[in-house]
Amino acid sequence: xxxxxxxxxxxxxxxxxxxxxxxxxxxxGATPAFLxxxxxxxxxxxxxxxxxxxxxxxxxxxxxxxxxELVDKGTxxxxxxxxxxxxxxxxxxxxxxxxxxxxxxxxxxxxxxxSA
Numbered sequence: 001x002x003x004x005x006x007x008x009x010x011x012x013x014x015x016x017x018x019x020x021x022x023x024x025x026x027x028x029g030a031t032p033a034f035l036x037x038x039x040x041x042x043x044x045x046x047x048x049x050x051x052x053x054x055x056x057x058x059x060x061x062x063x064x065x066x067x068x069e070l071v072d073k074g075t076x077x078x079x080x081x082x083x084x085x086x087x088x089x090x091x092x093x094x095x096x097x098x099x100x101x102x103x104x105x106x107x108x109x110x111x112x113x114x115s116a
Contacts, residue, residue, distance in 0.1 A: 017055035
């Protein structure tokens, strides 16, 4: 296979819905009911195959795995989902903040060196 093969692109894509519900549950060590419950709590929204079957991406499985960790420690599923959502939002906000800081630092360096 060559690097310009669309299959390679999909296999490397964290958002590609590559896993069936059964396979996703197996990978997580969970049940399909757990996956349905976190879907109902709107933590993840699986894509649907042409036949209507749920399909999960690697990104969604990482999110589901974090929720499972919390549930396994006794956190109610709704609370676990809310925690994971907030953690994800915080991580994104921190990433954006770091980008703004880098841009501001670069701008300050340009102004300080007289090349603005």
